[in-house]
Amino acid sequence: MIRKEAVKIIANHIGKNHIISANGFMSRDLFEVNDKESNFYMIGSMGLASSIGLGIALKNPKKKIFVFDGDGNILMNLGSLVTIGSLKPKNLVHIVFDNNSHESTGGQPTSSSQINLAKIAKAVNYNVFVVQTKTKLISILKNIKKLQGPIFLLVRISTSKERSKRVSWDPKTIRDRVMKSL
Amino acid sequence: MNERIQRKLFHYLKKKKIENFVGVPDSTLKHFIDECLKNNNIIITTREEEAVGIATGMTLSKSNSLVFMQNAGFANSISTITSLVELYEIPLIFLIGWRGYLPDDAPEHLKIGKIQPELLKIIGLKSQILTEKNWKVKCDWALKQIKEKKPCALVIRRMFHD
Numbered sequence A: 001m002i003r004k005e006a007v008k009i010i011a012n013h014i015g016k017n018h019i020i021s022a023n024g025f026m027s028r029d030l031f032e033v034n035d036k037e038s039n040f041y042m043i044g045s046m047g048l049a050s051s052i053g054l055g056i057a058l059k060n061p062k063k064k065i066f067v068f069d070g071d072g073n074i075l076m077n078l079g080s081l082v083t084i085g086s087l088k089p090k091n092l093v094h095i096v097f098d099n100n101s102h103e104s105t106g107g108q109p110t111s112s113s114q115i116n117l118a119k120i121a122k123a124v125n126y127n128v129f130v131v132q133t134k135t136k137l138i139s140i141l142k143n144i145k146k147l148q149g150p151i152f153l154l155v156r157i158s159t160s161k162e163r164s165k166r167v168s169w170d171p172k173t174i175r176d177r178v179m180k181s182l
Numbered sequence B: 001m002n003e004r005i006q007r008k009l010f011h012y013l014k015k016k017k018i019e020n021f022v023g024v025p026d027s028t029l030k031h032f033i034d035e036c037l038k039n040n041n042i043i044i045t046t047r048e049e050e051a052v053g054i055a056t057g058m059t060l061s062k063s064n065s066l067v068f069m070q071n072a073g074f075a076n077s078i079s080t081i082t083s084l085v086e087l088y089e090i091p092l093i094f095l096i097g098w099r100g101y102l103p104d105d106a107p108e109h110l111k112i113g114k115i116q117p118e119l120l121k122i123i124g125l126k127s128q129i130l131t132e133k134n135w136k137v138k139c140d141w142a143l144k145q146i147k148e149k150k151p152c153a154l155v156i157r158r159m160f161h162d
Helices: A003-014 A025-034 A049-059 A071-076 A079-087 A117-123 A134-144 A171-181 B003-015 B027-038 B048-060 B071-076 B078-086 B107-122 B135-147
Strands: A018-021 A039-041 A065-070 A092-098 A127-131 A151-156 B020-023 B065-070 B093-098 B127-129 B152-157
Touching: A003 A025, A003 A065, A003 A092, A003 A134, A018 A025, A018 A049, A025 A039, A025 A065, A039 A171, A049 A065, A049 A071, A049 A079, A049 A092, A049 B048, A065 A071, A071 A092, A079 A117, A079 B048, A092 A117, A117 A127, A117 A151, A127 A134, A134 A151, A171 B048, B003 B027, B003 B135, B020 B048, B027 B065, B027 B093, B027 B152, B048 B065, B048 B071, B048 B078, B065 B071, B071 B078, B071 B093, B071 B107, B093 B107, B093 B135, B107 B152, B127 B135, B135 B152
Parallel strands: A018 A039, A018 A065, A065 A092, A092 A151, A127 A151, B020 B065, B065 B093, B093 B152, B127 B152
Antiparallel strands: none
16 A cells, blocks of 8 residues: 555545645645645744644544654654653544655655554554555544544555645745634 | 742733633743643643644534644644645734843753744734733733634743753
């Protein structure tokens, strides 16, 4: 499964819920497969999608908030896991698409293959799931609907040569769309 | 800035509908931060950029937020401020403790301390220095900035040694 396929499956499944997507190919894939007002495409500030998601989740306890993160992104802000794990937002679903690489900058390796991200998330109070196949992904998505967060879903994906177009919305428009939808 | 004014500062901003106080502690701001703690209205993060991210999420949720940090942490956060806060025009108030203002402050603060005003200017983040006399006027200025959807910074100089 490549990132774009996984993004499509998850985004279709979660409907109109808010998604905060990491910079680089992550946001580009989401924009191409499922653009909607409640998507916050973070085009800069690498590492911070989970922090922005935490801020939104804390202020909107009745809404389910999804973060689409990458392994490179979360490794850049591991402290975010600690803060999320200590505040325990029940409505936050943190999805990490892990291809063990910085695909957006040319496929250089990250260290995610050498360590256990799921174990780290577990140690900081997340409810943790790991999937690798489409079938498993779909069944987990059904399950987590009923579960309390913070949920950490690690989706193992393979790298790909496929490239999605850039997010064409102006940053201020992205902001206004999201604010309107919250 | 003395303890009494720092504590008042928290309550003044709170009364003016700043709902969230997020950041990394700094000794210059310790009484302000202590007041946030006493009122159970604070999130202490692992790094300053993280605080900027959380406050951005809260502001997108129409809940006004202040991010506090030392100027060393401000220097850490520059790329986040330019590529998130300024790019999307997220109306946040930064409250920055200015180490290295005094030329005989600890050595690790001198280099960034010396260029602190220039750093703010170069990235185009409007700022004002808060003193014991002008703090209310400057807070009103900051509140007006965020009302106009502009981020801004309030700076408190470190005037003592410990």
